[in-house]
Amino acid sequence: MRVRPSTTPRWSLGELAALVGSEASDEAVVTGIALNTAQIVPGDLYAALPGANTHGATYASVARHHGATAVLTDAEGAALVGDVLPVVVVDEPRRRLADLSAAFYEHPSESFTTVGITGTQGKTTTTYLAEAAMGEGRSAVVGTIGTRINKVPAPSALTTPEAPQLQALFAVMREEGVELCAMEVSSHSLVQGRVDGFTFDVAVFLNLGRDHLDFHRDLDDYFLAKAALFTPEHARHAVINIDDAHGRRLRDLTPLPVTTFSTTGEPADWRAVNIRPHRLGTDLEVLGPDDLAIDLSVPLPGVFNVSNALAVMAALTTAGRDPHELAAGIAASPGVPGRMERVDVGQPFTAIVDYAHKPDAVAAVLTALRPVTAGRLIVVIGAGGDRDHGKRPLMGEIAARHADVVIVTDDNPRTEPPAAIRAAVLEGAAAGPGVAVEVPGRREAIAHAVAMAHRGDTLVVAGKGHERGQEIAGVVHPFDDRDVLAELMGALS
Ligand SMILES: CC(=O)N[C@H]1[C@@H](OP(=O)(O)OP(=O)(O)OC[C@H]2O[C@@H](n3ccc(=O)[nH]c3=O)[C@H](O)[C@@H]2O)O[C@H](CO)[C@@H](O)[C@@H]1O[C@H](C)C(=O)N[C@@H](C)C(=O)N[C@H](CCC(=O)O)C(=O)O
Numbered sequence: 055m056r057v058r059p060s061t062t063p064r065w066s067l068g069e070l071a072a073l074v075g076s077e078a079s080d081e082a083v084v085t086g087i088a089l090n091t092a093q094i095v096p097g098d099l100y101a102a103l104p105g106a107n108t109h110g111a112t113y114a115s116v117a118r119h120h121g122a123t124a125v126l127t128d129a130e131g132a133a134l135v136g137d138v139l140p141v142v143v144v145d146e147p148r149r150r151l152a153d154l155s156a157a158f159y160e161h162p163s164e165s166f167t168t169v170g171i172t173g174t175q176g177k178t179t180t181t182y183l184a185e186a187a188m189g190e191g192r193s194a195v196v197g198t199i200g201t202r203i204n205k206v207p208a209p210s211a212l213t214t215p216e217a218p219q220l221q222a223l224f225a226v227m228r229e230e231g232v233e234l235c236a237m238e239v240s241s242h243s244l245v246q247g248r249v250d251g252f253t254f255d256v257a258v259f260l261n262l263g264r265d266h267l268d269f270h271r272d273l274d275d276y277f278l279a280k281a282a283l284f285t286p287e288h289a290r291h292a293v294i295n296i297d298d299a300h301g302r303r304l305r306d307l308t309p310l311p312v313t314t315f316s317t318t319g320e321p322a323d324w325r326a327v328n329i330r331p332h333r334l335g336t337d338l339e340v341l342g343p344d345d346l347a348i349d350l351s352v353p354l355p356g357v358f359n360v361s362n363a364l365a366v367m368a369a370l371t372t373a374g375r376d377p378h379e380l381a382a383g384i385a386a387s388p389g390v391p392g393r394m395e396r397v398d399v400g401q402p403f404t405a406i407v408d409y410a411h412k413p414d415a416v417a418a419v420l421t422a423l424r425p426v427t428a429g430r431l432i433v434v435i436g437a438g439g440d441r442d443h444g445k446r447p448l449m450g451e452i453a454a455r456h457a458d459v460v461i462v463t464d465d466n467p468r469t470e471p472p473a474a475i476r477a478a479v480l481e482g483a484a485a486g487p488g489v490a491v492e493v494p495g496r497r498e499a500i501a502h503a504v505a506m507a508h509r510g511d512t513l514v515v516a517g518k519g520h521e522r523g524q525e526i527a528g529v530v531h532p533f534d535d536r537d538v539l540a541e542l543m544g545a546l547s
């Protein structure tokens with residue numbers, strides 16, 4: 055699927071400058087916007103932003119080489135650009151970029167319903183369940199796995215794309231007749247203004263746990279970043295999980311109209327009752343506003359996925375969809391890539407690939423699988439390099455608390471020594487009662503787990519989910535947990 059609309063907008067640089075309250079040094083024609091030189095197509099305005107690593111204006115010559123016709127930047131950037139390209143100068147260009155991009159494509163998101171989903175865990179799963187809930191309806195998903203428009207992938211790298219890319223994708227969705235777009239909203243994107251410039255019809259809060267403490271000062275700072283989504287600048291209606299303590303805090307804080315949901319018996323607008331977990335998922339009854347009662351079957355294991363499904367029921371009903379149709383769509387979900395994804399080649403035990411790479415997610419997954427595991431729960435786990443160090447022992451500790459066997463191995467070491475990351479995870483795992491073993495090399499670790507698994511056991515390979523590569527010392531090697539697991543289990547027979 056294309057990532058820019060097929061009808062190309064055409065603006066003069068002067069018109070664009072006027073939109074941001076500035077003036078242009080030239081009457082260049084602009085047919086697109088990019089803030090990364092790697093994404094420039096000829097005719098683009100290059101937004102050269104000051105960043106944590108460098109000033110984008112340093113790359114003005116590269117931008118011109120790729121066909122950019124002008125640059126939007128600040129005073130410092132203008133000095134760096136010199137006379138390489140015509141310039142529009144504004145204070146804080148990042149803050150102006152979202153409004154500018156939305157105006158450039160003539161506010162495409164106003165043509166469909168937008169649902170923004172935030173939370174430490176469950177964003178990707180919830181967007182995919184929203185897509186499933188829409189059934190044959192025309193829908194789009196934006197998030198960590200990329201963008202899908204009417205179920206066709208359109209590549210996007212960040213969980214929440216930068217505004218120029220996002221607004222271009224919205225313009226494609228408008229062309230494709232999309233009725234509803236469910237997108238993940240990361241805390242980074244809120245801090246950086248990637249989702250400024252338009253208003254979500256519904257904003258959903260799932261939960262808050264430890265994450266991204268390499269970016270946010272502390273948990274409170276992280277919460278407040280997410281809470282910004284639940285203000286009139288960003289959304290019209292809030293849908294909040296009040297099983298979560300931060301959800302209850304948000305309910306009391308947000309000025310938006312609120313719809314609540316709960317799977318634990320809290321007095322919420324939407325409730326899950328009569329919850330019956332089984333090996334492949336969960337059956338339950340949903341109680342909603344106006345005495346609504348609907349049987350729901352969630353085809354993904356774990357009560358946390360009941361919560362994700364309830365979020366979809368509440369949010370999409372709030373957005374005007376029929377809850378009975380939504381329930382039928384969720385029941386027919388084909389699953390979510392790398393989230394509680396079963397790998398089955400006829401082996402005598404259950405094998406699951408999951409994206410749990412944070413303490414709360416590890417706890418949620420193992421807790422969900424324990425009651426449906428007759429034998430031992432075996433987990434292969436590591437932690438990513440160049441990310442929050444504090445979560446490593448916590449992940450190890452939680453794994454050993456909930457699993458019988460913890461095989462500690464490498465995730466994406468990135469630029470860090472793998473042994474040091476494993477040592478930090480092992481330090482937490484030593485608390486037991488599960489038995490921890492260290493196996494360097496992810497393939498070797500999965501092989502070790504496969505060799506020890508018996509009938510009735512559940513083997514979970516955690517942390518990398520849908521990822522297709524493993525980054526070691528700056529090089530991404532092809533690696534897919536699902537393929538490796540299938541290959542090694544296939545060799546058993
Ligand atoms: C912390 C963070 O989010 N940083 C993002 C931010 O970087 P920055 O402002 O510091 O930029 P910089 O690296 O100093 O570069 C300055 C400018 O020069 C430009 N540049 C730089 C070099 C070049 O060759 N060409 C070029 O155009 C850059 O695009 C940028 O505009 O703007 C850049 C341009 O879009 C992003 O690439 C970069 O994301 C980094 C790579 C990243 O990994 N972000 C992650 C942490 C992130 O955003 N994650 C969240 C979700 C996480 C989750 O929930 O799991 C997400 O929404 O994806």
Ligand SMILES: Nc1ncnc2c1ncn2[C@@H]1O[C@H](COP(=O)(O)OP(=O)(O)OP(=O)(O)O)[C@@H](O)[C@H]1O
Nearest residue numbers: 174175176177178179198358393408409410415418
């Ligand atoms: N509601 C939830 N509560 C707790 N854990 C969850 C929940 N939903 C999913 N998980 C766990 O978290 C992992 C990541 O889920 P998912 O990708 O849906 O979340 P995410 O918020 O998009 O995460 P990320 O930002 O890391 O992409 C899942 O693989 C599962 O282990």
Ligand SMILES: N[C@H](CCC[C@H](N)C(=O)O)C(=O)O
Nearest residue numbers: 411437438441465466517518
């Ligand atoms: N968006 C997350 C993904 C982490 C995935 C995990 N496999 C790891 O490498 O830590 C991050 O970049 O922190």
